[in-house]
Amino acid sequence: MIKRILFLSTVGLAIALTAFTIWYQYGITFGFSCSGNVNFHRESGILRLSTKLNIDGNSGTLSMNGFVIRQDGARENVNRTVVFTSHHAGLRYTWISDEVLASIDDRLSPETASAWLPQFYRQPESKVELFISRININSVMLSGEFVPYYVCTQRH
Amino acid sequence: MKRIYIIGDNVKFILSEKCLVRLDNDTKVKLRASAAFCLLLMLENHGKLVTHDDLYKFGWERFGMTASLNVLHNTIFYLRKMLNQAGDFDNGIIETIHRRGFIFNLQVAVALTYINMDTPEEEETIQAEEHDQNSDEAEDFLFSAESEMAEQQNSDAPRALTGKDTPQETRPAPRQGDETESVKAKSEMKSSSETYSSPGLIQPEVVAINYSASVRTSDNLSGPAVNRKRAVTFPWPRYILLLSILLVVACSLIIFSSVSPGNYVNTGKLGACEVYQNNRAYDFKNLKMVDYLSRFCKEPRVLYLTNYPYSNKVSAINCREKISLFSDDICYSNYFIYKDTGYHHD
Numbered sequence: 122m123i124k125r126i127l128f129l130s131t132v133g134l135a136i137a138l139t140a141f142t143i144w145y146q147y148g149i150t151f152g153f154s155c156s157g158n159v160n161f162h163r164e165s166g167i168l169r170l171s172t173k174l175n176i177d178g179n180s181g182t183l184s185m186n187g188f189v190i191r192q193d194g195a196r197e198n199v200n201r202t203v204v205f206t207s208h209h210a211g212l213r214y215t216w217i218s219d220e221v222l223a224s225i226d227d228r229l230s231p232e233t234a235s236a237w238l239p240q241f242y243r244q245p246e247s248k249v250e251l252f253i254s255r256i257n258i259n260s261v262m263l264s265g266e267f268v269p270y271y272v273c274t275q276r277h
Numbered sequence: 278m279k280r281i282y283i284i285g286d287n288v289k290f291i292l293s294e295k296c297l298v299r300l301d302n303d304t305k306v307k308l309r310a311s312a313a314f315c316l317l318l319m320l321e322n323h324g325k326l327v328t329h330d331d332l333y334k335f336g337w338e339r340f341g342m343t344a345s346l347n348v349l350h351n352t353i354f355y356l357r358k359m360l361n362q363a364g365d366f367d368n369g370i371i372e373t374i375h376r377r378g379f380i381f382n383l384q385v386a387v388a389l390t391y392i393n394m395d396t397p398e399e400e401e402t403i404q405a406e407e408h409d410q411n412s413d414e415a416e417d418f419l420f421s422a423e424s425e426m427a428e429q430q431n432s433d434a435p436r437a438l439t440g441k442d443t444p445q446e447t448r449p450a451p452r453q454g455d456e457t458e459s460v461k462a463k464s465e466m467k468s469s470s471e472t473y474s475s476p477g478l479i480q481p482e483v484v485a486i487n488y489s490a491s492v493r494t495s496d497n498l499s500g501p502a503v504n505r506k507r508a509v510t511f512p513w514p515r516y517i518l519l520l521s522i523l524l525v526v527a528c529s530l531i532i533f534s535s536v537s538p539g540n541y542v543n544t545g546k547l548g549a550c551e552v553y554q555n556n557r558a559y560d561f562k563n564l565k566m567v568d569y570l571s572r573f574c575k576e577p578r579v580l581y582l583t584n585y586p587y588s589n590k591v592s593a594i595n596c597r598e599k600i601s602l603f604s605d606d607i608c609y610s611n612y613f614i615y616k617d618t619g620y621h622h623d
Contacts, residue, residue, distance in 0.1 A: 128518055135521035135528075142528040159610040162566065260606045268583050268592045271610030272600075 149255060150209060152177045157263075159271035161237070166191040168237050170199065174263075174273055181207050181216070185242070189233055197233050200224035203242055209253075216241060217248045282320050283388040288364035292317060297363035306363040311336045311344070312352050319371065324383035326374055353379055532602065541581055548574030550595070554582045564591060566613050573609070589615040 154175045161168040170187035184202045191197075201223040205216040218241050223229075234243055241249035252264040260274040282290040289298050295313035297306040308316065314336040319327050329349060336352065337344040344352075353371055360366045372380045381387070541553035544561060548571045552561050561567060561582050570580065570593055579599045583592040596608040 128514055131518060131521045131525070135524040138528040139524050142531050145532055157608070157610065159612060162569075162611060162613045164615075257600060257602050257604060257606070259604070260600070260608075265590075266588075267585055268588065268590045268612070269594065269610070270592070270612055272594055272596075272606055272608040274606045274608065 145255060145258070149176070149253060149261060150178075153261065153275070155261060155273035155275045157271045157273040163237075164192070165236070168199070172271075172273070176207055179207055180219075181205055183216075189229065189237055191233075197230060198226050198228045199238075200227045201242065205241075212252045212254050213250060214253050215248055215250050218242075218245050220245055279392040281390050281392060283386075283390060284320075284360070285364055285366065285385050288360070288366075290316065290320065297359060299363050304363065306359050308359055309352070309355065312356050312359070315349075315352055316356055319379060319381040320387055320389075323381050323387045326378050326380055328378040332378070547571055547580060549576055550574035550578045550580040551599075552580045552582060555584075557586060558582065558584050559586070565615065566591065566593065566611070570595070570611070591615070 154173075156171070156173045158171050159169075161170070166189055168187065168189045170185050172186075173182075173184040175182050182202055182204050185199055187199050189197045189199065201221060203218050204220040204222070205218050208215045208217075221243060229238075239249055240247040251270070253261050254264070256262050256272065260272050262272055263270045280292045282292070283300075284290055284297075287300050289300060290296075291298060292313070295308045295310060297308065298304070299306075315332050318332060318335045329346070332349055333344055336349075353373070357366075357368050357371055360370055361368075366385070370382050370385055372382055374380060541555055544552050544554045544558075546552060547561065547567065550570075550573075554561060564582070564584070573595050574580065579596045581592075581594040581596070581600075583594075584590070591613040593611040593613070594608050595611070596606055598604055598607075600606055600608075
């Protein structure tokens, strides 16, 4: 009887763990929603952003809210949402912007925008490539080449 | 109805319990499952040669097990020992026919008796008990067969391989026919309607996987047909168990190896922060932004620094606690781009 219980427990554990592993490895591709904060530092200034990312299958939205502080102390607000189409091959994601919706308090000058933001965040039909990998149950990491941009965490 | 063999005039072999009982003082000697089946087969063919192949099939192969010649000889050695212990029989009670098989000595009297139960209710109860016991034992047999074989090979082997029983021979390579029979024996485990029925062999008392409701004993038994409800046991539980364990290990490895900062190593402290860095990273104390980061290290935190040689980018992720599989990460990321030459994203 004990052997039977142990047997069933082991089989049950294996099934549950396999299902969990499949979700853990491939769950991002079905849909994911997270947020994260990041500072981009350059010698010419700092871009501080709070982001919200929502991927649902092959489409998604990325909202950014923050500002650029230039070396001379001038500050320009960023507040925009990019609606995009997503494709992926493994962990490499290609996003193509469908719409870039700038808020009325988005005060980024074209010069500053081109210095700090890739075209994907400025114009429709532009693409960006990045890697998204899960680092634990709650979070994913978005990376450019090797160096991670930021940790994006699911908030319950 | 219980089937009992009286061996000589002082020992009885109770099939359903797989034990030998000394008649004068009721001392019980419990037998291993495979040994009990071998004894049963030899008692049913009392005075006749029981070949190695028949014993393999009856004692192991119909349960999906295989046994070597050593295991078979050790089982017979063990049986002689138990018979000696239970009834003071000498080794000659089971004669060895070299390279062929064994004979249960015709000079030792063997009688088969049945114990009738007083009331149908009682009989039913006993049958249910036998059924439970049988299914449990069959399952135990499947689970423990390998360890039993290993035990037999390890413990009794030196003594069993002496004298006229010395099995210097090795089990001959299976002929094509043997292989077919072996496969057949295994396939019988899966079959829901067939039972093992080689000529001269009786239907087994304990059948591991057999869903048929009625088992009729062969002609060489005088007992009545016995109706039994067979236990539905799992097919190949050992393989499923093994596969499950492998899956658990593999999944655990996949999950825990993918917890990303797992490959970062602790390289020291910056203020109150524990610093973790990737392999081949520059020492964080030589990086430009250390002064900037130390401002956020007045409280105990964990700092994950990533940089590579020949790269002008450094990532510094500052978290409230170490990232683990179930951590609720509260992190703030910094991404530094050095030697900025006014590059524009056009």
